[in-house]
Amino acid sequence: MEDEGRIRIAADADLVLARQKGRRLAAAMGFSGTDATLIATAISELARNILAYAGVGEIELARIHENSRDGIVVVALDSGPGIADLEAAMQEGFSTAGGLGMGLPGARRLVDEFDIVSEVGKGTTVTLRKWRAFAA
Amino acid sequence: MPASILKQGAYLIASIQSALTDAEVIQLQDDLVEQVGKFRSRxxxxxxxxxxxxxxxxxxxxHSIAVTTKLRGADSVIVGIRPDVAFAIVQLGLGLEGVHTALDLEEGxxxxxxxGEGGRRGG
Known part of the structure; x- marks a missing residue:
């Protein structure tokens, strides 16, 4: 896994920066324009979740190469309050921050793989992977 | 501010030139709703x-912009949603129900x- 940068998420403007970096990395890796938009949108949802629930956190971007596939990894981590009921948090329409409750389930649909680890009082880590459609 | 509002006859045309922060999106919404009243826009x-x-x-x-301007008496239409952005909105599981959309400025x-014509005919 090759580290391509981390973006501190603490304010509104960081969301824009995070999704722009994600889009640039996806484009540089040869993802299609549509896939780059899906990745940027997923990053936006995760960064938004960090702001809404933890206030501060990080988005890490990396390239991976596995089984002769190239992919992008997005890790969103925070040391916020954590999620008590992960199952509920992944339900559409569930929100404790006044949002639509589309953030996490929405982000999951935009990518190929989605993992979430959360511990109450410790924080939350969400990992997304999206594979490039075909070898360049 | 990467967004501008132009008065064109009875209409307001708001253009977003580049990525906006959430605060800027909210600001645009507030400005639009205020200017609909100021210019008596339709x-x-x-x-x-x-x-x-x-x-x-x-x-x-x-969606909120469309509803609030409607409550202020102006019809609204969203134009210029990019194809890849449209795809992402669908994938996210969101629609823009209740929001009028058109391909571009001309269609808008x-x-x-x-x-306007329908409204007049309808009395």
Whole structure:
């Protein structure tokens, strides 16, 4: 896994920066324009979740190469309050921050793989992977 | 501010030139709602072709802009949603129900003109 940068998420403007970096990395890796938009949108949802629930956190971007596939990894981590009921948090329409409750389930649909680890009082880590459609 | 509002006859045309922060999106919504009253506008066109990402917050705000301007007496139409952005909105599981959309500025103007005529005919 090759580290391509981390973006501190603490304010509104960081969301824009995070999704722009994600889009640039996806484009540089040869993802299609549509896939780059899906990745940027997923990053936006995760960064938004960090702001809404933890206030501060990080988005890490990396390239991976596995089984002769190239992919992008997005890790969103925070040391916020954590999620008590992960199952509920992944339900559409569930929100404790006044949002639509589309953030996490929405982000999951935009990518190929989605993992979430959360511990109450410790924080939350969400990992997304999206594979490039075909070898360049 | 990467967004501008232009008065064009009875319509307001708001254009977003580049990515907006959430605060700037909210500001645009407030400005639009205020200017609809100030200029007694009958219609609002919101050109979002400068937005490369519309996430759940973006969709919700577009919907909110459409509803609030409607409550102020102006029809609104969103134009310029990019194809990849449209795809992402669908994948996210969001729609823009209750929001009028058109391909571009020209189609948006035609739409508002039709709405105006229909309104007059309907009395």
């Amino acid at each position: 219609g609002v066109i919101l050109d979002v072709s400068g937005l490369d990402v519309i996430d759940s917050f973006g969709s919700r705000t577009l 103007l035609a739409f508002l003109n039709r709405m």
